[in-house]
């Protein structure tokens with residue numbers, strides 16, 4: 001069952017979008033390439049949480065705790081993706097894991113604890129993206145605080 005799902009999601013991720021940036025060379029800044037199409041509801045949330053991750057990283061690297069804006073996160077489960085296959089039976093558990101990691105960020109009371117929670121969150125971004133949307137993974141990995 002599990003392996004079927006994995007094969008299915010591999011197939012889907014090979015066949016479908018989410019790849020506009022896959023072959024582009026590493027760009028330094030969080031620059032979005034101009035897009036002709038309107039982004040989906042889910043893509044808009046993703047851009048916001050990505051930007052939030054960039055800001056949080058910058059703040060933590062300066063030794064400052066950052067606040068977490070959780071309202072976006074809960075919309076993730078119900079948001080419409082660009083293509084219906086971008087979400088599926090395996091999507092929700094990833095989203096739940098993500099929400100859990102996010103709550104750890106919100107409740108962290110020290111910079112080292114928030115850095116750890118932030119890195120765990122980035123791990124859960126990458127985990128879901130492996131299944132559903134591989135294009136942005138290299139950009140997401142830049143969010144890790146080393």
Ligand code: HEC
Nearest residue numbers: 040042043046050081082086094095098125128132133136
């Ligand atoms: C539960 C699965 C899941 C999680 C967790 C997740 N993503 Fe996504 N992400 C997606 C899917 C699916 C898309 C494609 C959305 C679409 O095009 O409609 C996407 C798209 C994106 C995009 C491209 C948006 C665009 O411009 O089209 C970025 C950037 C992104 N995610 C960053 C992140 C970051 C950063 C995190 C963690 C903070 C994260 N994602 C967590 C599933 C997820």
